[in-house]
Amino acid sequence: MGVPPHRALSKLSKQYGPIIHLKLGEVSSIVISSREIAKKVLTVNDLAIADRPESIGMETLWYDYKDLAFSPYNEHWKQMRKICIMEILSNKNVRSYGHIRHDDISKLLERRDNGELVSENILDVLLRKQQSEDLDVPITDDNIKAIIFDMFTAGSETSSTTFNWLMTELMRNPQVTAKAQAEIREAFKGKKTIEESDIQKLKYLKLVIKENLRVHPAVTILPRACREECEVDGYTIPYKAKVAVNIWALGRDPQYWEEPETFKPERFENSSLDFLGNNYEYIPFGAGSRFCPGMNFGLANIEVPLAQLLYHFDWKLPHGMNSDDLDMSEMPGVSVQRKNKLYVIATPYNPPIEG
Ligand code: HEM
Structure with a gap:
């Protein structure tokens, strides 16, 4: 009680093993917490196991x-899925x-209100597809509303949580911030602002994001459900069972990671580990x-603003607070957010402009 599910299930798996039937x-519910069994299952x-667990809440909110x-x-x-991936x-x-x-970040940097334009584009695509003749299944208005809802929820909450x-x-690791900032300020020396196409140069920033997704995956538990009875590691997984792969526990398992609780982006340097599953x-x-x-979209939504914020501002904790005082409590939900707000002080940095 009171413990977020990914932590409670991780604790149970330490006691009862990497595959548990609850x-x-x-x-x-079948809980998977080892790399080997996760690989078999996935x-x-x-x-x-390609269904999602049933939930009356989700059924109602997402138009059946x-x-x-x-x-x-x-x-x-x-x-x-094909339409979303391709179009x-x-x-x-x-x-x-x-x-x-770019516009949204500029507005943020100038501290103005920001508007949202993406939905028009998505709506255009879905309405066009609705009219097309080569559909396998008709697209209804409810489908369109549900997909737009997906894009906003799956897209924005995961990005903001991350x-x-x-x-x-x-804030907890000032040496990491200093290294990331030095990379950005060196790469964009003399420029007024950062363009998206320049982000590829920022190798260390990408490692920081990778390391953050290891210790704080926005989705901590992969939610799947059984479409048909199947065998995993000698056990029978019943039809309709929920299958929960504990992404969070895998990312912090000392069997796979050296000093798993330490935030160390360098661990991904010269490593072949990528995001691709x-x-x-x-x-x-x-x-x-x-x-x-939405992986590429999600990463772009993180890389670009993060680079901008580290380029244009220096960051510190409010008066008298040091990094060990930071509250790390989590609030369980569709994605695992911070329980309490994070307060940071931003001091504008004026990059020396060339010319
Ligand atoms: C840091 C950002 C993000 C993270 C960490 C993340 C993570 C995940 C994870 C773990 C899943 C479940 C995959 C599975 O069951 O195997 C998922 C599914 C999904 N994500 Fe993301 N996501 C992110 C951003 C986005 C964005 C920006 C969008 C769209 C705008 C998006 C759309 C979706 C959709 C539609 C699914 C369901 C796919 C399906 O069931 O076939 N995600 N995401």
């Missing part, structure tokens, strides 16, 4: 699961939203058939 009411059994994220594995899900969240689209990110934890870790001790965007389709 019976919460009538529903079986490869061999991926399609057998007419969206993508909470939809069961079916023809509607396949079609919507809304592709690399080309993510790049084309760059001017909106951003808050990032700022927290930067092939290394099962590190799966912040999931793995397999339901892998996050």
